[in-house]
Amino acid sequence: MFVGLSLDQAPPYKAPIKFFLIAPIFAIIAGIFALFSNSYEIHNPNIIATIHLVTIGFIVMTIIGALQQMLPVIAGAIIPKANRVSNITYTILTLGLISFTVGFILYEKIYLFFAATLLLIGLLYFTTIALFQLFKVKNKSYIVIGMILSLLFFIIAFLIGIHLIIANATGNISALHYSFGLLHYNYIFFGFLFLLVVSISIQVVPMFWVANAYKKQEQAIIIFISTVLLVFYPINLFIDLGLDIVYKIGFNLIILYFVYLTIQKLRNRKRKLQDITVNFYMTSLIFLAFGSLYWLSMSFFTLHTNLFGIILGLGFIISLMNGMMYKIIPFLTWFHLNAKGLFDIPSMREMIPIKNMKLQYNFHLFSIINFIIGFGLGINLIIKLAVVLFIISNILLFINIYKAVQIYLKNQYREPFGMGK
Amino acid sequence: MSQEIIVDTRELEAPEPMTVVLHTLSRLDANTYIKMIHRIEPQMLFVHLDRNNLNYKVSTGNEDVLIYIWDNSFKNLAQFEDMK
Numbered sequence: 001m002f003v004g005l006s007l008d009q010a011p012p013y014k015a016p017i018k019f020f021l022i023a024p025i026f027a028i029i030a031g032i033f034a035l036f037s038n039s040y041e042i043h044n045p046n047i048i049a050t051i052h053l054v055t056i057g058f059i060v061m062t063i064i065g066a067l068q069q070m071l072p073v074i075a076g077a078i079i080p081k082a083n084r085v086s087n088i089t090y091t092i093l094t095l096g097l098i099s100f101t102v103g104f105i106l107y108e109k110i111y112l113f114f115a116a117t118l119l120l121i122g123l124l125y126f127t128t129i130a131l132f133q134l135f136k137v138k139n140k141s142y143i144v145i146g147m148i149l150s151l152l153f154f155i156i157a158f159l160i161g162i163h164l165i166i167a168n169a170t171g172n173i174s175a176l177h178y179s180f181g182l183l184h185y186n187y188i189f190f191g192f193l194f195l196l197v198v199s200i201s202i203q204v205v206p207m208f209w210v211a212n213a214y215k216k217q218e219q220a221i222i223i224f225i226s227t228v229l230l231v232f233y234p235i236n237l238f239i240d241l242g243l244d245i246v247y248k249i250g251f252n253l254i255i256l257y258f259v260y261l262t263i264q265k266l267r268n269r270k271r272k273l274q275d276i277t278v279n280f281y282m283t284s285l286i287f288l289a290f291g292s293l294y295w296l297s298m299s300f301f302t303l304h305t306n307l308f309g310i311i312l313g314l315g316f317i318i319s320l321m322n323g324m325m326y327k328i329i330p331f332l333t334w335f336h337l338n339a340k341g342l343f344d345i346p347s348m349r350e351m352i353p354i355k356n357m358k359l360q361y362n363f364h365l366f367s368i369i370n371f372i373i374g375f376g377l378g379i380n381l382i383i384k385l386a387v388v389l390f391i392i393s394n395i396l397l398f399i400n401i402y403k404a405v406q407i408y409l410k411n412q413y414r415e416p417f418g419m420g421k
Numbered sequence: 422m423s424q425e426i427i428v429d430t431r432e433l434e435a436p437e438p439m440t441v442v443l444h445t446l447s448r449l450d451a452n453t454y455i456k457m458i459h460r461i462e463p464q465m466l467f468v469h470l471d472r473n474n475l476n477y478k479v480s481t482g483n484e485d486v487l488i489y490i491w492d493n494s495f496k497n498l499a500q501f502e503d504m505k
Contacts, residue, residue, distance in 0.1 A: 010465075072468065075464060076467055076468045078468070141462070208434065210432055210434050213461050270431070270432045271432060331436060
């Protein structure tokens with residue numbers, strides 16, 4: 001008896017893959033908007049378009065792709081009718097992002113309104129389904145609890161975002177508008193992204209890099225203290241307790257603890273093979289720690305907000321996502337071909353050449369460094385150079401991940417064990 | 422007397438632990454069970470075992486995760502009953 005892998009244990013190949021493939025394309029479009037921007041002020045329409053094409057087009061698209069793939073691995077939870085859910089989400093979000101882009105090119109509000117509506121529907125649709133599957137998991141590990149909390153904070157942040165858009169559109173700006181804005185970005189970043197990264201790291205760091213598992217106590221400390229701080233934040237904000245600094249110091253300690261633990265685990269991993277994805281993960285963690293301290297310093301000094309966005313958005317989140325894509329996509333390709341009985345396919349390590357990934361890593365890193373120097377010194381030419389590097393990095397990312405996808409496309413109809421043509 | 426097959430996957434990178442244990446499942450019988458030693462709880466393996474009507478028990482007491490796997494013909498079930 002050989003009980004092989006079963007394809008119904010994972011989403012169909014194309015369900016998550018299309019999200020990964022389109023993510024760098026939106027990042028390239030975001031880069032083009034930034035390249036033709038005459039100013040890098042955060043209120044410049046081209047920069048607003050860039051930020052949202054990166055956050056929703058790259059980051060959210062990648063997260064949706066990763067969640068479809070990771071739910072069975074992390075929680076044994078499988079999204080039912082995965083193809084349909086994936087196609088609906090993908091179509092709605094892509095149309096929303098195209099409408100968003102056209103809206104900024106033509107300066108037509110109707111396209112932006114259409115975009116906001118589609119993005120809202122698409123994101124809530126997928127998040128609700130993912131949450132429902134996570135709630136159904138019988139033995140909820142800290143990973144599952146972390147993911148549930150992360151998605152709940154996302155929904156709250158998203159609803160606050162809608163409130164802010166309506167308030168802006170109708171000119172009905174209340175005294176609490178700024179506080180809602182702060183709550184929105186704190187819940188997106190710390191509630192949604194940080195908790196999601198923590199939950200996924202707890203699973204994938206030992207799984208993909210043969211590192212020691214996070215102890216239960218370590219998992220509990222990070223997830224529960226983060227949640228307590230996130231619940232405390234709006235209380236402090238709306239009752240005006242003036243305890244912002246407690247919240248910030250608390251989160252800094254938790255973030256630094258998570259960074260320390262994860263770097264230790266990656267440094268002490270059992271199989272120290274050359275792996276560029278470790279460089280991406282390490283880079284991401286270093287920028288997370290740096291960004292967290294920068295955020296705390298903003299309470300005491302006047303510092304560039306743009307730089308904060310670059311450190312956390314590009315340095316932390318996008319570095320991590322690049323590295324994860326180089327693990328998840330070969331894993332998906334291997335899993336689906338293996339489940340078809342094809343055992344002569346390249347191993348996960350052979351699917352994307354290491355030198356190609358290294359080249360992309362270098363462009364990505366130089367892009368971040370140039371952004372930091374450019375924004376730090378206020379030199380637009382260096383910022384433009386950083387944008388060009390960012391565009392090249394995403395073109396290379398697309399080419400690299402497509403190499404793994406090509407292996408699937410070439411082999412998907414082949415018969416196992418040489419039984420075919 | 423039961424025979425234990427030890428599958429130590431602590432130093433294997435995903436997806437090797439899954440492939441190694443899947444190939445070992447063919448050796449399960451009335452007297453044989455698998456003791457898998459892993460760094461984490463392999464959720465996808467559990468889904469797979471459930472769907473193939475195979476039984477398993479997970480022990481996470483120490484640093485490693487121990488997964489005991491047996492099929493319905495296995496006779497000496499008593500040894501899994503006291504396990505946490």
